[in-house]
């Protein structure tokens with residue numbers, strides 16, 4: 001993911017949205033590069049751990065149904081991604097989707113994809129997907145084929161496969177899987 005960051009061609013102080021962010025190390029990595037980061041995560045414990053691990057003390061406030069943990073350059077909302085509006089999210093330059101789309105069951109994915117497009121005004125996305133035999137493992141992460149991601153996003157974006165590679169050792173050390181980094185650029 002981090003390897004493909006340059007494909008986004010972002011300004012030095014770009015604001016990057018990390019949906020379903022957990023306590024992802026991507027956040028500290030993006031901040032270290034000068035980006036501003038906005039995330040959303042259901043688990044308040046994960047968000048508290050994220051700030052603890054960054055050794056940053058956040059200011060906590062309530063914004064409607066969401067709790068905002070904010071510090072210099074970083075806004076992390078605690079709550080359901082579907083409760084996040086474009087107005088609350090604010091302007092974003094890019095979306096960093098690692099382990100977010102692939103964490104959602106099939107019945108939520110089209111709602112999630114449409115919601116992301118709507119609240120980010122079709123911001124450029126970097127999305128990582130996995131493809132494997134879903135009968136071999138129930139997921140998450142779920143298998144997302146090329147057809148599936150195109151069904152979700154081709155109406156809003158041009159999709160570029162930046163890299164597809166084998167997951168070393170497969171999942172659970174035995175299920176062959178590939179990982180694809182997708183660059184989604186607003187359709188012209």
Ligand SMILES: C[S@@+](CC[C@H](N)C(=O)[O-])C[C@H]1O[C@@H](n2cnc3c(N)ncnc32)[C@H](O)[C@@H]1O
Pocket residue numbers: 019020021022023024025040041042043046079080081082098099100103
């Ligand atoms: C597989 S984890 C990925 C975390 C992070 N992106 C990473 O790379 O480490 C998926 C996360 O999505 C969060 N999540 C699931 N459904 C959500 C929702 N509807 N709104 C916000 N967060 C959600 C879970 O709490 C979990 O932390």
